[in-house]
Amino acid sequence: MTMATQTLSQKIIARAAGRKSVAPGEIVTCRVDLAMMHDSGGPRRVKPMLEKLGAKVWDPDKIVVITDHYLPANDDESRRIIHIAREWVKEAGVTRFHDGEGICHVVLPQKGYLHPGMFVVGGDSHSPTGGAFGAYMFGVGATEMLGVLVTGEIWLKVPHTILVDWSGKLGPAVSAKDMMLALCGRLGLDGGQYQAIQYAGDAISALPMQERMTLCNMAPEVGAQTGLVAPDAVTRDFLESVGASGTDGETWQGDPGAPLLAHHRFDASTLEPQVAAPHSPANAAPIGRHAGTRIDTAYIGACTGAKIEDLRMAARVLGGRRAAAHVRFVVAPASAHDQAIAAREGTLQILVDAGAELLANSCGICAGYGDDRLGENEVAITSTARNFKGRMGAASSQVYLASPYTVAASAIAGKICDPREFFK
Amino acid sequence: MNSGRAWVFGDNVDTDVLAPGKYMKSGIDEMARHCLEAVEPGFAGSVRSGDVVVGRRNFGTGSSREQAPQALKHLGVAALVAESFAGLFYRNALNLGLPAVVCADAGRIRDGDRVRVDPEAGRIENLSTGQTLACEPIPAHLMQMLRDGGLMPHLEKRLARQRETGESRL
Structure with a gap:
């Protein structure tokens, strides 16, 4: 009997479950290669x-702890929570502890902890970020x-793959964030059905890590x-740059023709900048729908929208202009x-010259855990992932989600603004 | 399970309204007082032990914070019913011993109805309308954990068994 073809997700799960193959819908028990926690859920x-x-x-060698939610620790309760993390890692013998170095999803791969084929859990809903490296x-x-x-x-429960x-090719001032907002708009908040999404195609291959x-x-x-995303040369180059090479990276690929639950096709060349209106990422629409809406705050932050590539996008729009x-x-x-990269290459200076207020390398306003929050009726445009009612502050605050390009363009204009105007 | 009042919500009830970030530093007492206040300000003050929270599609969307189901449980909510749950929230609710039941007909329950949820049988009795609604069964391994009271008591049992038999691995 020939073995059924499997997707990349199935292959990783089968390996972690000690099986040759697994089928979507089966319930299996997997050995975990790595468990990541942050200060809040950890x-x-x-x-x-x-x-x-x-x-x-x-x-303890398979555990990573990263502090990010309660930093900066500006009150006694936050200090207490951070203190517990610092003491517990010693007690548990966890040496992979990164304190105040940044947001867990961004720090984890930078430390070379992720490579293709790994089966990993994270104590945070945005943990799928690690899937960019061909891990489950x-x-x-x-x-x-x-x-x-x-x-x-x-x-x-072994997932189906979507x-x-x-x-095609993304146009100027259009980014991965716009691709995801467009997906939210098309599929809605539950279109993924708790299955695995695999991203593929020419526009994905062209994207940096x-x-x-x-x-x-x-x-x-x-x-x-x-x-x-299945690993390729871009993945390999990144892994080498962080000292995680020597893995069998590119061998982790799905079988051609493995059955899919759904196949959604998009054309990157016609994608416009997207904006998701309050209070759901699924309220995404091409920017024309919201252009001109006056804003109080423009926020480049979070694991979703403040990595070096995101900061570069913002700087490309700003280029000497002020908010x-x-x-x-x-x-x-x-x-x-x-x-540090942004500082070295001059990106940070462009942001500061534009009037940016620099906040700590942590979850900050996006998580809504600290004192820095949006006020009553405040209108913000952010490069973050979620705009649920009251998440970042007052229930009456209004959050529009967009790409770093669009957030920067809107900061300059003082209202929601199409970033393509700066690339003409 | 005794009957309780149904509190009916819509689609995509998210973890930010269930467990607002502002109170994530606090203990569960304080958090529970603010559960759902952004969408139903009187909820935490009025909900009674044994009541049932009903949603439509994708209940519990958003964060991994298990304070979301924990706050509901702390307020005495006996079961959750929805057309569908966000996957991460569903796992969290059952891990905490709070039954989450998928019911395609959840939309037939009206706010204020008296309902009795039987997760074992996969059935909801609506005492106000006389309807009986069929639910999807909770997978067997999760039903076992739920009978133990959630993942913590389930692990306690496993560990006790392991210590008795001297097995090195769980």
Whole structure:
């Protein structure tokens, strides 16, 4: 009997489940190659549960802890939460601890912890970001993470694969963020059906790693369990640059003709900048629909929208111009590493010269956990992933999601503005 | 399970309204007081032990924060019913021992109806209308965990068994 053809997701899951093959819909138990936690869903939640069970972690070398949600720790409760993380990693013997270096999803690959074929869980919904590296990575809650920490295993319903196929070439001032907002608009918040989205096509192959991260980062916004991109030369070059080479990277590919749940086709060459109106990423539409809407705040931030590639996009639009006088222009580079590159190459100076207020390399306003929040009726345009009601502040605040290009163009104009106007 | 009042919400009830970020630093008492306040300000003050929260499509969309189902459980909500749940939220709810039941006919339940949810049988009785609604069964391995009270008590049992038998691995 010949073995059925399998998608990349199935192959990774089969390997982690100790099987030759798995079929969509089957429930399997997988060994976890890596478990990532941050300060919010991580140590402060799992430490008391581990103590209650009298259990130890299954393998401290397979755990990564990164602080990002409660930084900067400006109050006693935040300081207490961060302190627990610092103490717990020592106690548990976790050496892969990154404190104040940036947002977990961005720091994780920079440290060379991810490579193709890995089966990874993260204690955050945007964990599918790791799928950009050809890993199967998805988000779990704190109790589920506790289960992983104790057993080294997790159950999974083997997903079907939804192919999101982008042909053509992106135009000027159009980016991965626009691709994802367009997908949110087409599929809605549950079109991913908790299955796996694989991104492919000429326009995907042409994207640098960080743009692929943006695609996978937002797979949860359409309700997918994860998003992933099959590894190629771009993946290999990135892995080599972070010292994660020597892996069998490019051998991790799906079988040609493996059955798909759906095949969505898009043409990158006709894609316009997208804007998602309050209060859902699924309210995405071409920018013309919202151009001219006056804004109070323009925010380049978060794992979705403040990596070095995102900062470069913003700088390309700004190029010596200043944000409008009435606009609060905020930039929170996603990691210290990305910020250092931006400083070295001059990108950061362009942002600062435009009037950017620099915030810490953390989740910041996007998570809505700290004191820096949007006020009553404040209108913001952001490069982040979610604009649910009240997420970033007052329930009356209005958040429009867009690409870093569009956020920068809108900062200059003081109203939602098509960034292509700056590339004519 | 006893009957409770149905609190009916729409599509895409998200984790930011269930567990607002502003209270993520706080304990579950404080968080629960603000559960759903952005869409239903009186909810936390009025919901009673044994009540049932009903959504339409994609209930619990958004974050991995399990304070979302935890806040509902803390307020005494006995079960969740929806046409569909966000996958991550569904796992979190069951891990915390809060039954989440998929029911294609969830839209037939009206706000304020008295309902009785039986996750084992996959059935909802609407005492106000006399209707019985069929639900999708909860997968067997999750039903077992739910009977134990959630993942923590389930793991406690596994660990106790392991210590008795002297097995090295779970």
